[in-house]
Amino acid sequence: MGSSWRRTLGNVRSFIGNSMGGLRGGSNLASWVVAGTLAYFLWVKPSQDLKKQQQEKAALAASDPYRYVEKRKPIPDPQETGLIYGNKKKADGKTEE
16 A cells, blocks of 8 residues: 555656656756746846837827837838829820720
């Protein structure tokens, strides 16, 4: 009876060890440190930086609306007439009957 709970405890420890990659000791700790560091610099820090920039822009725009200037340039319209289809210059050259 005493070996039953020991076996169960051993199975639980094996399951937990295998679920964490099967590594033991220092290599397990090192792999978790590397994974955590990568996750921080790839996901957490850029998200925090973006949120901080947006808050700074909002604060600057709210404090003095005439001083704030958006840095992005508008995308130019490549069409000469602004119409979606056709070209008005070609249509003007023709005479309608």
